[in-house]
Amino acid sequence: MHNGIIIGAGPAGLTAAVTCAENGLDVIVLDEYMRAGGRLLGQLYEQPDGKWWNGIKESERLFQQAVDLGVQFRFGTAVSNIEYLDDMWVIYTEKEVLQTSNLLLATGAAESPVPVPGWTLPGVMSVGAAQVMTNVHRVKPGERGVIIGINVLSAAIAMELQLAGVEVASLTLPRMSEVTDVEAHPKEVMDSLLHVSHMAPSPFVKLGSKFMKGDFMKKMGAAFYPKNGVKMWDIPIQLRKAVIEIYGENQVEGVTLATINSKGDVVPGTEENIAADFVCIAGGLYPLAELAAIAGCPFYLVEELGGYVPLHSEEMETTLDGLYVAGNITGIEGAKVAAAQGHVAGLSIARNNGIRSLDYKIMDAIQHVKTTRDHAYIQFHPQIQKGRSKIQDQWNTYQRNVQEV
Amino acid sequence: MTDRRILDHPILGEQKSQKEISFTFNQKEYKGLQGEPIAAALLANGVRTLRYHEESGTPRGIYCNIGHCFECRVIINGKQGQRACLTPLEEGMVIESPAPLPTPVRDWRYENA
Ligand SMILES: Cc1cc2nc3c(=O)[nH]c(=O)nc-3n(C[C@H](O)[C@H](O)[C@H](O)COP(=O)(O)OP(=O)(O)OC[C@H]3O[C@@H](n4cnc5c(N)ncnc54)[C@H](O)[C@@H]3O)c2cc1C
Ligand code: FES
Numbered sequence: 001m002h003n004g005i006i007i008g009a010g011p012a013g014l015t016a017a018v019t020c021a022e023n024g025l026d027v028i029v030l031d032e033y034m035r036a037g038g039r040l041l042g043q044l045y046e047q048p049d050g051k052w053w054n055g056i057k058e059s060e061r062l063f064q065q066a067v068d069l070g071v072q073f074r075f076g077t078a079v080s081n082i083e084y085l086d087d088m089w090v091i092y093t094e095k096e097v098l099q100t101s102n103l104l105l106a107t108g109a110a111e112s113p114v115p116v117p118g119w120t121l122p123g124v125m126s127v128g129a130a131q132v133m134t135n136v137h138r139v140k141p142g143e144r145g146v147i148i149g150i151n152v153l154s155a156a157i158a159m160e161l162q163l164a165g166v167e168v169a170s171l172t173l174p175r176m177s178e179v180t181d182v183e184a185h186p187k188e189v190m191d192s193l194l195h196v197s198h199m200a201p202s203p204f205v206k207l208g209s210k211f212m213k214g215d216f217m218k219k220m221g222a223a224f225y226p227k228n229g230v231k232m233w234d235i236p237i238q239l240r241k242a243v244i245e246i247y248g249e250n251q252v253e254g255v256t257l258a259t260i261n262s263k264g265d266v267v268p269g270t271e272e273n274i275a276a277d278f279v280c281i282a283g284g285l286y287p288l289a290e291l292a293a294i295a296g297c298p299f300y301l302v303e304e305l306g307g308y309v310p311l312h313s314e315e316m317e318t319t320l321d322g323l324y325v326a327g328n329i330t331g332i333e334g335a336k337v338a339a340a341q342g343h344v345a346g347l348s349i350a351r352n353n354g355i356r357s358l359d360y361k362i363m364d365a366i367q368h369v370k371t372t373r374d375h376a377y378i379q380f381h382p383q384i385q386k387g388r389s390k391i392q393d394q395w396n397t398y399q400r401n402v403q404e405v
Numbered sequence: 406m407t408d409r410r411i412l413d414h415p416i417l418g419e420q421k422s423q424k425e426i427s428f429t430f431n432q433k434e435y436k437g438l439q440g441e442p443i444a445a446a447l448l449a450n451g452v453r454t455l456r457y458h459e460e461s462g463t464p465r466g467i468y469c470n471i472g473h474c475f476e477c478r479v480i481i482n483g484k485q486g487q488r489a490c491l492t493p494l495e496e497g498m499v500i501e502s503p504a505p506l507p508t509p510v511r512d513w514r515y516e517n518a
Contacts, residue, residue, distance in 0.1 A: 033471070044416060054417065056417065076491070113474075114470075120463065121464070122466030123453050125467055125470060126469050126474075128470065129467055129470030131473070133448065137442060138411040139410055143409045243516050
């Protein structure tokens with residue numbers, strides 16, 4: 001028996017584990033990946049102070065801290081189901097069934113797919129896949145790539161690819177789905193619009209090249225232009241054209257770009273081929289919250305947070321006894337915010353285990369999440385603060401209703 | 406080929422040396438690094454196609470590289486449905502692509518019929 005079980009060894013789960021162990025709890029962390037760090041592993045960028053944020057080093061540091069405090073880890077362990085039985089959370093993995101009274105879900109985020117004709121060809125991958133191959137496993141995803149989808153993540157990863165000596169031939173947009181498609185595939189189209197809408201295509205298309213000269217791109221340029229090094233903006237960015245097809249016999253050989261009119265049709269004669277041996281698709285991130293759904297948490301759709309998120313408090317509790325959430329499962333933000341949330345969750349779990357005098361610490365930790373958010377370097381949604389308030393309002397309403405009943 | 410590997414990186418530095426081991430993929434022998442994901446070892450050998458679609462037989466490779474999409478499922482030492490992007494490579498591993506199913510699964514929705 002453990003005082004707490006944590007699913008996910010990303011920055012949120014690791015920080016929560018460290019916090020629990022510091023408060024004398026016996027915790028175990030489960031992760032389906034082969035090592036600790038989650039999506040922090042692939043991250044690599046230069047911060048405003050000129051220091052590089054090296055995700056591998058940060059992950060190793062957190063992991064070592066946890067191990068030194070006696071936290072146990074089980075890697076290669078995917079959790080397929082959880083349920084609440086006799087006041088205990090039961091966690092099912094392929095190898096064993098575990099039990100605990102305090103369970104933290106820190107499963108992070110996933111990338112939204114954007115179907116483009118030809119996207120099943122080997123060599124087409126999500127932009128995060130290319131990041132992990134390059135920075136974590138140190139294998140080039142290819143020699144020359146095209147990135148479809150322009151957002152904070154794809155811009156950052158384009159730079160990381162260049163840094164590793166992989167050529168990025170173009171950053172481009174996908175062809176947007178047409179309204180008529182909604183009738184044919186309502187769910188798919190709605191899903192893709194939900195996940196993509198805040199991240200990229202439509203506003204870029206609308207504003208066109210004028211936008212490029214605007215403030216946003218300047219900020220992006222400043223953010224991703226390392227002082228001594230790679231010229232991120234050597235990468236051609238195509239905003240007027242969209243990828244209409246990825247072609248190749250048995251694997252990617254290139255993409256076809258074309259100008260698209262307002263009806264979504266290709267303007268004849270504008271097609272242009274770009275040779276590439278790999279293609280990255282960047283559809284934006286959404287919270288990976290299946291386990292919270294299985295558990296029976298109520299969900300809210302908060303666009304600013306990247307999609308459906310389980311209802312939770314600032315103290316990282318869900319509406320279910322002994323079930324907590326932290327990190328990107330609660331909304332898409334950077335690793336530092338995820339870690340700060342993990343600290344709050346760890347304290348809340350310790351308090352629930354009977355550790356006393358934690359109230360002030362929890363208040364401080366919640367404040368620290370907010371400060372970290374305010375100073376966040378990479379923001380996935382400009383209205384993140386608004387999204388956080390929405391979920392807080394929902395929580396308050398829920399609590400009032402429960403009290404009335 | 407080693408030039409698919411990023412041995413030296415301007416920020417991350419030199420790749421930590423790992424033990425080189427042998428494995429087979431579809432009966433062919435390859436070399437890879439102990440503990441790296443199978444998908445990375447194959448890509449370092451220039452292999453992108455991991456399997457063929459159950460119905461259409463068209464080739465498939467990795468998509469998400471972090472365990473979410475199951476596009477990379479292969480047979481490892483006889484065990485089906487294993488994710489190549491999550492499974493660490495070990496000496497002597499026998500890896501195979503699942504073949505298209507003999508009785509194709511059909512999509513009966515009218516728009517695809
Ligand atoms: C592909 C990708 C790339 C990203 N790149 C960046 C970037 O460059 N910069 C940036 O600031 N942010 C990036 N992010 C955002 C990233 O989510 C946060 O920075 C941060 O890593 C979130 O931390 P977390 O602890 O919430 O989750 P994660 O770091 O995602 O960790 C979650 C962990 O849970 C494990 N897990 C999930 N489900 C299960 C299960 N059922 N059973 C067992 N284990 C499970 C996963 O294997 C993973 O290790 C990226 C996100 C993704 C998805
Ligand atoms: S590539 Fe998506 S699960 Fe392996």
